[in-house]
Amino acid sequence: MANIPVVSFAPFLQGNEQERRLVAKQVYEAFSTVGFIYLKDHGVSGASVEQVFNESKRFFSLPLDQKLKWRLSDASINQGYTADGAEGVNDHKECYEHRRFRNELCPNDAELKDFKTNIDSFYNNCLTLALNILKCLAIMMNLEEDYFDRITTRADPQLRLLHYPAIPRSEVDRPGHSRIGAHSDFGLCTLLFQDNIGGLQIDPFHTGEFKAAPPIPDTVLVNIGDLCQRLTNGRMKSTMHRVVSPQVAGDMLPDRYSIPFFVHPDPETVIDPITLEPGEPKLYKAVRAGEWRNYNTRRNYGFEGVERTGLGRVDGEEARVALS
Numbered sequence: 001m002a003n004i005p006v007v008s009f010a011p012f013l014q015g016n017e018q019e020r021r022l023v024a025k026q027v028y029e030a031f032s033t034v035g036f037i038y039l040k041d042h043g044v045s046g047a048s049v050e051q052v053f054n055e056s057k058r059f060f061s062l063p064l065d066q067k068l069k070w071r072l073s074d075a076s077i078n079q080g081y082t083a084d085g086a087e088g089v090n091d092h093k094e095c096y097e098h099r100r101f102r103n104e105l106c107p108n109d110a111e112l113k114d115f116k117t118n119i120d121s122f123y124n125n126c127l128t129l130a131l132n133i134l135k136c137l138a139i140m141m142n143l144e145e146d147y148f149d150r151i152t153t154r155a156d157p158q159l160r161l162l163h164y165p166a167i168p169r170s171e172v173d174r175p176g177h178s179r180i181g182a183h184s185d186f187g188l189c190t191l192l193f194q195d196n197i198g199g200l201q202i203d204p205f206h207t208g209e210f211k212a213a214p215p216i217p218d219t220v221l222v223n224i225g226d227l228c229q230r231l232t233n234g235r236m237k238s239t240m241h242r243v244v245s246p247q248v249a250g251d252m253l254p255d256r257y258s259i260p261f262f263v264h265p266d267p268e269t270v271i272d273p274i275t276l277e278p279g280e281p282k283l284y285k286a287v288r289a290g291e292w293r294n295y296n297t298r299r300n301y302g303f304e305g306v307e308r309t310g311l312g313r314v315d316g317e318e319a320r321v322a323l324s
Contacts, residue, residue, distance in 0.1 A: 035239030080105030
């Protein structure tokens, strides 16, 4: 099992300056080593989490032809439904994307009563939590505490409902196949709410040695993305992860549901590495956040017209472009 710290976030949300700084230090150290942290007492209620998992199951239980009416088709909006196989033929999942400002491809009340209302409410809770987590990084890097607030005023983070359908184990365990392949996230950070099935693994040192990151009740699993690694000049670690067969008995894998929330900066924000030491070299080229996001999204969904635009490299490789 991966050595991911479990930390109570309550002292940061409710404590004095010393207590807040102690939590910020724990968050910073986790993100600069393993790249992941489990947070408990994070302020998003268990009832709210359960409600959204129920909404996810309700959505994905609809007939495929109905879900395809809301099919995602625009990288710049990146909102709507994606069928199994549309985002990587060797991945076995379907998903629905929801955003802050534009959700034209969201079921209305006549189609799925209260779906949008409940998803919007959960979305706002996730955004509040994510910005509080990013405050920890600002504090530890001696930036103004509202640094990330100021570059996300127009941001349109992405809430993703994920369904991994029941499938024969032999299908997922074939060479090159998985429930979702190894990748790193390409934004600032990601919140992940898991069900109790399991199968998530992380590769802390990018050596190909993946370790389990199992669901822990009443926690949210948080990880750093490529943009934050670039912005912090490599101090934060965008860690590879994947979803494979869970450790359950039988030849048929059960349905699995998860809910990631991807945080991105305002589209016009230039992500230029922040240096903290005299003479410290910048490890990455500056990129514009909106161009970076659209480029990676188009790559993920196989949209035509993807061009190389000098977006730079992560860990000496092409930017890893998949959504977890």
